Amino acid sequence: MHLAVVLVSPARAENIGAAARAMKTMGFSDLRIVDSVAHLEDGARRVAHGAGDVLDNIKTYPTLAAALADVQFTVATTARSRAKFHYYATPEELVPLLQEKSEWLETGALVFGREDSGLTNDELALADILTGVPMVADYPSLNLGQAVMVYCYQLASLIRNMPETVTRSDDNQLQALRQRARSLLEKLEVADDIKMADWLDQRIGMLTQRDTAMLHRLLHDVEKKLAE
Incomplete structure (x- = not known):
């Protein structure tokens, strides 16, 4: 399964650079930006270090729906207390779930929300599954770059162990x-x-x-x- 990373309205260029660096390190390359031009600022490239090619190939979209138009399976990250949904998969639990999906679906996306407010309920409704990182209660926060690294590290095995063939099915x-x-x-x-x-x-x-x-x-x- 080809996995894209989607950042919704990121505000800080440095966070985008950190996300690109995490992706490059773990073998991911498809970075999509929704409703933001912060990646064009110098801070993004300064923090990205050797991941300039990821930044150079960023695709931009006006809405999350547009960014997911070619995606067959969407995972959205969110804080447990903020969403109206109740089922969450941890990063570890996503591995077998996406491994099974990769046998019959070709494209997926991992969506990260705004630094200050995350994803709206309407945006969460576009996802097939929600995920959250278990954290110590008195410090329930990761910055964007850290969150991307956690998931890219956990899901890197999917890239290394992709099935040679995918059982084609109705894309939708x-x-x-x-x-x-x-x-x-x-x-x-x-x-x-x-x-x-x-x-x-x-x-x-x-x-x-x-x-x-x-x-x-x-x-x-x-x-x-x-x-x-």
Whole structure:
């Protein structure tokens, strides 16, 4: 699986440089910036050291949705206490999850939010899975460069152990399943059950390829029955 790192509205050039350096060190190269030009400041290149090529190849986007347009599976980082979602994977837990996804999905993204406020709930809703770094309670904070290094270090094994071939499937299997599930909730007139809808959204991102296919079959049968 090709993994991109996406920074949403980073404010400090030095943080972008630190992120680029962490990526280069761990074997990542696809850095995407949303709604910021801070990477053009001198501080980014000064801190990046030998990762100038990562900075040179940065792609910029006006919105997170645009940055994820070609991505099949999205992991968003967030603080546990700030999100409306309840399922979190630690960096360590992401490894087997993404290893399974890499067998049938070709592109993924790891999204980091703003230094001061993280990601909005609307931005978090674009993710398939959420992740957070367990930290000591009285100092629950990492700067952007540190956070990128933690995840790149943990996920570097995915680059070293990529499957030689990927089982091709519908590029939008998970997205299509999520939309199909939401549509079914509306037909059943239970879409206003926010707890149910959020739980469903969260768990879909954890499904394996076989589970995804089977749930598509189940929803097809339910839809067919409802149409009778």
